[in-house]
Amino acid sequence: MKKYDVDERGYYGKFGGAYIPEMLYPNVEELRSNYLSIIESQDFKDEFDHLLRTYVGRPTPLYYAQRLSEKYRTKIYLKREDLCHTGAHKVNNTIGQILLAKRLGKNKIIAETGAGQHGVATATVCALMGMECVVYMGEIDMGRQKPNVERMKILGAQVVPATSGSKTLKDATNEAMRHWINNPNDTHYIIGSVVGPHPYPDMVARFQSIISVEMQKQLQEVEGRNTPDHVIACVGGGSNAAGAFYQFLEDESVNLIAAEAAGLGVQSGKSAATTALGKSGVLHGSKTILMQTEDGQVIEPYSISAGLDYPGIGPIHAHLFDAGRAEFFGITDEEAMLAGVDLSKLEGIIPAIESSHALAVFNKRVFNPEEVVIVxxxxxxxxxLETYIKWGKY
Structure with a gap:
């Protein structure tokens, strides 16, 4: 039995499952009973691989960051998911899920988005497949990620503002789930991260696992070995981290490092550092670690990064934290922004602020010169860019 894989009930250790209202049960059960047979079928694999190669632009490069490596005195490779079509890893999952939706006979797609990258990736594949697309996005996120809102509209999606609560990712997810309850027969909900009721966390992790599959092959070519010493990724819900960690979960010689958004400071009251501040509870259909008050009300998260201000983490990451399998670091806004500008000036690559949180780990932890670290x-x-400009310290 694998220690870090999902079990047949949808749990990673004590986290996961499907905590859903009765009205959602048919939708989730249809997915659960069909997803493995569909995504493991040869015709699905062939179409998925073909689109990843010819449409998304995979494999993405594994780039040796020489100047960054010199600064931190270790061997740093960057897995360049920023070079995927649409500008992030999100499209790996949306391609997989829309192919699944097609095979389930669905012709309408809904999604939630925070930073807008998942929304753009969903709108993109809906345009590709000729499907109707509705994306829910927090009103505040719509303001700070306006270019992505316009990209979704150009691609033909309807973008619906979530105006309740903190008006960010949590609330967009709530609105999308309500929509799905009311439209179960013709609509598939493409969740963008390893969150939500089983089978979503497992399904999204499987689609994103292409990241670590490629890492292994590419590392073999450049280093003569297929495992790094460390893999670093940022974690909000945690889909990019799940994909980057996937092939190494059971190999404990590979150290897994997750960077969470500490906002203005872990204890500032303006943070999204879930593992430092959270406790076990149920959020968006799964048992996980989330930030909550004594009486179980969700605490509003905060991060300068629209993609990391989520009050929980995916159950796979809750399990990795609980089991001590991964190291978790809280990275403040300031630390992330400085790391993003640092990469820009050292390597000519301007990273998403989400990714900058992962890069900031090098200022928190020492790595040995001979170690291989993949970010x-x-x-x-x-x-x-607007957030970088407003911050202004470059």
């Missing part, structure tokens, strides 16, 4: 560079910084 999953999950997205490019185009969408964040």
């Amino acid at each position: 999953n560079l999950s997205g490019r910084g185009d969408k964040d």
